Amino acid sequence: MKTEEIRDVLIVGAGISGLLAAKTLHSGGANLLVVDKARGVGGRLATRRMGSGVVVDHGAQYFTVTEPQFSAIVDDWKLAGIVRPWAHGFRLQDGTLKSDGKARYVGTTGMTAMAKDVARSLPVRLDTRIARLEVRDSVWLATTEAGDRIFARALLLTAPVPQSLALLNTVHAALPDTIKAELEQIQYSPCLALLARLERPSSAIPEPGGMWLAGGPLSWMADNGKKGISGSDHAALTLHASAGYSEANWESSAEEITATLLEAAAPWLGSPVLETQLHRWRYSLPKQTYPERCVAVASPAPLVLAGDAFGGPRVEGAALSGLAAGAVLAKMLR
Ligand SMILES: Cc1cc2nc3c(=O)[nH]c(=O)nc-3n(C[C@H](O)[C@H](O)[C@H](O)COP(=O)(O)OP(=O)(O)OC[C@H]3O[C@@H](n4cnc5c(N)ncnc54)[C@H](O)[C@@H]3O)c2cc1C
Numbered sequence: 001m002k003t004e005e006i007r008d009v010l011i012v013g014a015g016i017s018g019l020l021a022a023k024t025l026h027s028g029g030a031n032l033l034v035v036d037k038a039r040g041v042g043g044r045l046a047t048r049r050m051g052s053g054v055v056v057d058h059g060a061q062y063f064t065v066t067e068p069q070f071s072a073i074v075d076d077w078k079l080a081g082i083v084r085p086w087a088h089g090f091r092l093q094d095g096t097l098k099s100d101g102k103a104r105y106v107g108t109t110g111m112t113a114m115a116k117d118v119a120r121s122l123p124v125r126l127d128t129r130i131a132r133l134e135v136r137d138s139v140w141l142a143t144t145e146a147g148d149r150i151f152a153r154a155l156l157l158t159a160p161v162p163q164s165l166a167l168l169n170t171v172h173a174a175l176p177d178t179i180k181a182e183l184e185q186i187q188y189s190p191c192l193a194l195l196a197r198l199e200r201p202s203s204a205i206p207e208p209g210g211m212w213l214a215g216g217p218l219s220w221m222a223d224n225g226k227k228g229i230s231g232s233d234h235a236a237l238t239l240h241a242s243a244g245y246s247e248a249n250w251e252s253s254a255e256e257i258t259a260t261l262l263e264a265a266a267p268w269l270g271s272p273v274l275e276t277q278l279h280r281w282r283y284s285l286p287k288q289t290y291p292e293r294c295v296a297v298a299s300p301a302p303l304v305l306a307g308d309a310f311g312g313p314r315v316e317g318a319a320l321s322g323l324a325a326g327a328v329l330a331k332m333l334r
Helices: 016-027 068-079 113-119 161-168 177-184 243-248 254-269 315-333
Strands: 003-012 032-035 047-049 055-057 083-092 097-107 130-136 139-144 149-157 188-198 210-212 218-223 236-241 273-286 295-297 303-305
Touching: 003 016, 003 139, 003 315, 016 032, 016 113, 016 315, 032 149, 055 236, 068 083, 068 315, 130 161, 149 161, 149 315, 161 177, 161 273, 161 303, 177 295, 188 243, 188 254, 218 254, 236 254, 243 273, 254 273, 295 315, 303 315
Parallel strands: 003 032, 003 149, 083 210, 149 303
Antiparallel strands: 047 055, 083 097, 130 139, 139 149, 188 236, 188 273, 210 218, 218 236, 295 303
């Protein structure tokens, strides 16, 4: 068991909200640590490799930009070659082009590219799940699944809200009752995501390589080759089930879900499937959001909650929430 110094801030979650909060605090000189239970950074910005090194995005597929604060960050990413615009809209299954004129951006090497860039200069500890939280003499004590103890003057939680609330369960009066009751209302849509590696590139998914679907089990289909992240001679599709199908079939076997989603995608496959991977996103998008960009309380010890349930149910919302959380924590530490 390892016991450490008292840090200024412990940030739980190396998704885009936790990382942007960390960047703000780090540049202000805070002694912080970001921890994540996963093996890589990014959270729901998730890119995976399949057989023969094919790169596939299986969480968020693209992001949009509306607010100047996020736009400034995206401009830097564009200049550094970390993101590029993909499309302004996609075709529906009847071939109609649906566009709202907004650019959809993607990471040039996959959606984790932005998170990897932000994390580069930050102290991040991966494979580290926080299992228990306590407050001792106004200092946070977080115990990891492996039994390591991390002390911090302030705590930022960026996991999906039900997971953050579950962690806070062991802390007496961690949140005022009114705030806790509001947070308990926040629910998320699940998403069953199937990755399918094909023998040959699919010619059936129209340019630019993404499609919105409705009325069946699928809501989204992307060709990662046409999208430009898996190499154009590689064939790997991302199939997202609709929220309705995902909820109704959450407990179904992987074989059953895989068969149904591949059947729904059959008109666009155009080549034999070599390999599939199913990922169950229990928390994909929040159905409700909190009216502020983050929640901050000073007692029993400084605590902030952030993430897409606060800034808006998208990558941009999560980013804006992380920036707000970083600014609030910087003030709390002063
Ligand atoms: C299938 C899917 C499709 C999506 N499509 C889009 C899209 O096209 N466009 C768009 O803008 N958005 C999309 N989104 C939403 C977008 O990905 C999220 O809004 C955004 O990435 C959330 O960032 P976050 O930092 O708030 O949370 P997360 O990315 O979820 O980060 C939270 C982190 O906390 C970690 N964590 C949780 N509990 C613990 C613990 N106990 N100990 C340590 N670490 C812990 C998790 O591992 C995770 O990395 C999609 C999401 C999914 C799942």
